Amino acid sequence: MHPETSKIQYTLREATEDDKKTLTAMELDAVALFKTIPGLADLGENHASPEQLSVWLSSGRIYIAEDNAKPVGFVAAVTxxxxxxxxxISTTQEYQGKGVGTNLIAAVFEWARDLAAATGSxxxxxLTTYREILWNAPYYRKRGFxxxxxxxxxxxxxEKMMYDRGERNLIxxxxxRCCMLWEGE
Ligand SMILES: CC(C)(COP(=O)(O)OP(=O)(O)OC[C@H]1O[C@@H](n2cnc3c(N)ncnc32)[C@H](O)[C@@H]1OP(=O)(O)O)[C@@H](O)C(=O)NCCC(=O)NCCS
Structure with missing residues (x-):
């Protein structure tokens, strides 16, 4: 780990409808990583629709990570x-491997802890992800999934697994593809 990058302190904030263009730009930049895999290169152009972003914003939360007010990644989660x-979950290419994803996942764990405390569970x-891609299942496994x-x-x-297999043609x-689960105390 580079000593400079290890010191980056990211600020996390909840996204609003006003952030939709920023979210799409970040996702497109992040998924370009798939262009390095011949069998999945087309996924490098995929992004959530504005309607989908609105659903996540209204029924769940989207956290944006910023480095000195510059948006560098986001995570969307829903119950x-x-x-x-x-x-x-998406981190812009410039910031991949610098802890952004880890910080975003930690924020979701924190939210899950708050929800669990309220219900005594x-x-x-x-999440659902690719088994074979290093920054997918193996990445989440290292983070407790x-x-x-x-x-x-x-x-x-x-239903989501079927949708990914059918309509989205991800297999x-x-x-x-697989489903992964993290359970805290
Ligand atoms: C998946 C994704 C969000 C991960 O985000 P990220 O911000 O790159 O993740 P992190 O930086 O937290 O972790 C990546 C690696 O960098 C390392 N890292 C963390 N901080 C670091 C730092 N300051 N300097 C260098 N490396 C660092 C981590 O240890 C990690 O390696 P490990 O998995 O071997 O432990 C990112 O790869 C991405 O946007 N991918 C494209 C979209 C995608 O596939 N989304 C998920 C679909 S299921």
């Missing part, structure tokens, strides 16, 4: 079945 589901965070069957999380997770030769 789904009995977990807090990370619907999207365990904090739970879930483990692979689980979608069925154990509930019908909405099953490709050599690349499979």
């Amino acid at each position: 789904m079945d009995t977990t807090l589901y990370i619907a999207n 365990k904090p739970r965070v879930s 483990r692979e689980v069957e979608a069925e154990t999380l509930g019908p909405k997770h099953v 490709r030769p050599g690349y499979t």
Whole structure:
């Protein structure tokens, strides 16, 4: 780790409708990483629609990470079945590998802890991702997530896996999808 980058202190804030253009620009910059994988290169052009962003903003939360007021990444999470589901996480290329994603995930864990405290349950965070891509499942595993069957999380997770397989055509030769879960104390 470079001594300078390790010192970056990110500010996190909740996004609003006014941030939608910024969110789209950040996501497009982040997903360009997929262009390095021949079988998934088209995903490097994918981004959430403005309507989808509005759904996440109204039914969940989007946290934006900033470095000196410069937006460098975001995470969108919504409650789904009995977990807090990370619907999207993106770090701009310039800031990848500098702790932004780790900070954003920590913010979702914190929100999950608050929700759990209010209901007397365990904090739970879930997501769906690629098994084989280094910055996907292996990245989340290092952050305390483990692979689980979608069925154990509930019908909405099953539906999401089916949507990714069908309509979104995310399953490709050599690349499979999985559901992951983090459970706190
Ligand atoms: C997934 C994604 C959000 C991760 O974000 P990130 O900000 O790069 O993640 P981090 O910087 O927290 O961690 C990445 C690595 O950098 C390391 N790192 C953390 N701080 C660092 C620093 N200051 N300097 C150098 N490296 C650092 C971390 O240790 C981590 O490595 P590890 O997994 O071996 O522990 C990012 O890769 C991305 O936007 N990808 C494209 C979109 C995508 O795939 N989204 C997820 C779909 S499920």
